Amino acid sequence: MPVISPSTTFPLAGYQRLCFLKNLINHPQIRVGDYTYYDDFESVENFHKNVRYLFDFTGDQLIIGKFCMIASGVEFIMNGANHLVQAVSSYPFAIFGGDWSDAMAGKSYPSKGNTVIGNDVWLGYRASILPGIIIGHGSIIGSYSVVTRDIPPYSIVGGNPARVIRPRFDESTIAQLLNVAWWDWPIEKITRFASRLTGNVAEFLLEVSLDEG
Structure with missing residues (x-):
């Protein structure tokens, strides 16, 4: 039976x-990359609602890799939520126009850039990702976590503010996995290695090296 197409909206x-x-x-x-799925207790249409403060005038992007798993209630807070911090007031006078239109002349609201979720990332129930965060490939973000800083690849993260609880693997193994970058393989090769991808990491890396040798 052929592998399900990534262009299928509802794969189950x-x-x-x-x-x-x-x-x-x-x-x-x-x-969003191929095969990344979103699961919602009510409706998958909620995903757009949970990308907060994403405005065209801010220009920032939410970029999500391939083979990610996004649980119900995950929120992405984008740069449109930012206010002035160093100024006398944080109030956004200029957005209301009129005689306040020039309040931001020569100034700009703070921006932390794009929010980037790597490949093979698991975002747990009701996790919140703040603006400009980069989450490395293979990371796991625990339920109710509030991610306020970048997360290294293959980290297990939890808490508010979220912290790295532990890496999933040792540094050498992580380096090898990043080099392999299995999510970029042709789907035929991913399918051939599917049973290894769900198994022991050392056995997977050994079989990859033998296959490439």
Whole structure:
């Protein structure tokens, strides 16, 4: 039986609360990779609602890699939520126009850049990702975590503010996994290695080296 196409919106027969997210996105500032799925207790349409403060005038993007797992209630807070911090007041006078239109002349609101979620990242129930955060490949973000800083690849993270609880593997293994970058393989090769991808990491890396040798 062929592998399901990443262009399938609802990959589980008869179940419409899990979708391959790329096929649902209709916002020019959101990019999602193949096979990344979103699961929602109510409706997958909630994903767009949970990307907060994403405005065209801020120009920032939410970029999510391939093969990610996004649980119900995950929120992405984008740069449109930022206010002035060093000024006398944080109030956004200029957005209301009129005689306040020039209040931000020669100034700009703070921006921390794009929010980037790597490949093979698991975002747990109701995790919140703040603006400009980069989450490394293979990381696991625990339920209710509030991610306020960049996360290294293959980290297990939890808390508010979130902290790295431990790496998933040792440094050498992580380096090898990043070099292999299995998520960029052709789908035929991913399929051939599927049983290894769900198994022991040392055995997987050994088989990859033998296959490439």
